[in-house]
Amino acid sequence: MAEVVTGEAVVLEVPCARFPSRLLALALDLFIQLILLFILFLIVGLAITNDGVNGATAGAVALTVTILIIVGYPTLWETLTRGGSPGKFALGLRVVSDDGGPERFRQALVRGLAAVVEIWLLLGFPALISSLLSERGKRLGDLFAGTFVIQQRLPAGQAVAALPPVSPALASWAAQLEMSGLTDQTAETARRYLARLPELAPAAQAELGDRIAAAVRAQVSPVPPPGTPVVAYLSAVLAERRNREQARLTTADAGVAWRPPAGAAIQEPTGATREGEAPRHEPPAPAAGGFVPPA
Numbered sequence: 001m002a003e004v005v006t007g008e009a010v011v012l013e014v015p016c017a018r019f020p021s022r023l024l025a026l027a028l029d030l031f032i033q034l035i036l037l038f039i040l041f042l043i044v045g046l047a048i049t050n051d052g053v054n055g056a057t058a059g060a061v062a063l064t065v066t067i068l069i070i071v072g073y074p075t076l077w078e079t080l081t082r083g084g085s086p087g088k089f090a091l092g093l094r095v096v097s098d099d100g101g102p103e104r105f106r107q108a109l110v111r112g113l114a115a116v117v118e119i120w121l122l123l124g125f126p127a128l129i130s131s132l133l134s135e136r137g138k139r140l141g142d143l144f145a146g147t148f149v150i151q152q153r154l155p156a157g158q159a160v161a162a163l164p165p166v167s168p169a170l171a172s173w174a175a176q177l178e179m180s181g182l183t184d185q186t187a188e189t190a191r192r193y194l195a196r197l198p199e200l201a202p203a204a205q206a207e208l209g210d211r212i213a214a215a216v217r218a219q220v221s222p223v224p225p226p227g228t229p230v231v232a233y234l235s236a237v238l239a240e241r242r243n244r245e246q247a248r249l250t251t252a253d254a255g256v257a258w259r260p261p262a263g264a265a266i267q268e269p270t271g272a273t274r275e276g277e278a279p280r281h282e283p284p285a286p287a288a289g290g291f292v293p294p295a
Contacts, residue, residue, distance in 0.1 A: 021092075093150070164231055172223075174240035
């Protein structure tokens with residue numbers, strides 16, 4: 001698992017792809033590319049033999065199409081499918097940005113260009129060494145592009161720890177929370193506590209839960225409804241935090257400006273104006289004797 005810090009300073013946990021699955025996905029993609037190259041050279045050879053095509057022209061066409069297959073194949077696939085390719089789809093992998101967002105064209109192009117050197121020319125040895133040394137299994141192309149590969153489809157028996165279920169009434173209360181003061185460290189502590197809850201003794205559950213809930217209440221408002229259990233309170237706060245971050249990523253990906261949830265308080269500096277409004281001026285205070293000077 002890898003922790004990803006998004007643009008809103010929210011820590012998300014995503015499963016990194018393991019080296020064997022990445023290697024097998026790469027082998028499948030390379031096999032497809034080699035088949036395309038074989039078909040290409042076969043067509044060029046037949047054209048030279050049968051049609052008498054100029055050798056220089058055939059060589060230029062072959063070189064152009066070779067570059068398109070080696071560089072354009074992964075670039076187009078990863079751009080159009082947001083980080084996928086036939087090999088990655090077969091193994092359940094996907095390339096994402098370091099902040100957890102979808103891969104962009106520039107990043108896919110950098111990865112494709114780097115693959116020419118580290119995979120095709122140097123037989124993959126730099127990619128192997130870099131992947132083994134990197135915490136997230138990054139090859140050189142990932143380091144240059146600011147990406148890494150995640151396990152989008154987990155194998156059977158492996159599942160990401162989910163938060164305990166939240167009741168509809170508590171979820172409705174959590175939708176109105178003001179969580180700008182909730183720090184990443186406090187949220188991560190609460191998340192780890194909920195994940196390890198089955199492993200803790202009842203006494204440890206109560207002691208740690210009360211301590212973590214007090215830290216969360218100091219940074220989140222309003223306070224939970226009376227009688228709310230600690231586990232339910234922490235689950236509601238973390239679930240709402242995760243939902244807001246996922247909504248922000250979805251709207252940002254679609255090009256829609258993010259809006260705060262209904263009922264959330266928005267503070268504006270004194271004298272600030274919204275777009276399209278004239279500047280606001282406070283009226284002058286009445287002078288002594290009741291005389292008000294003109295504006």
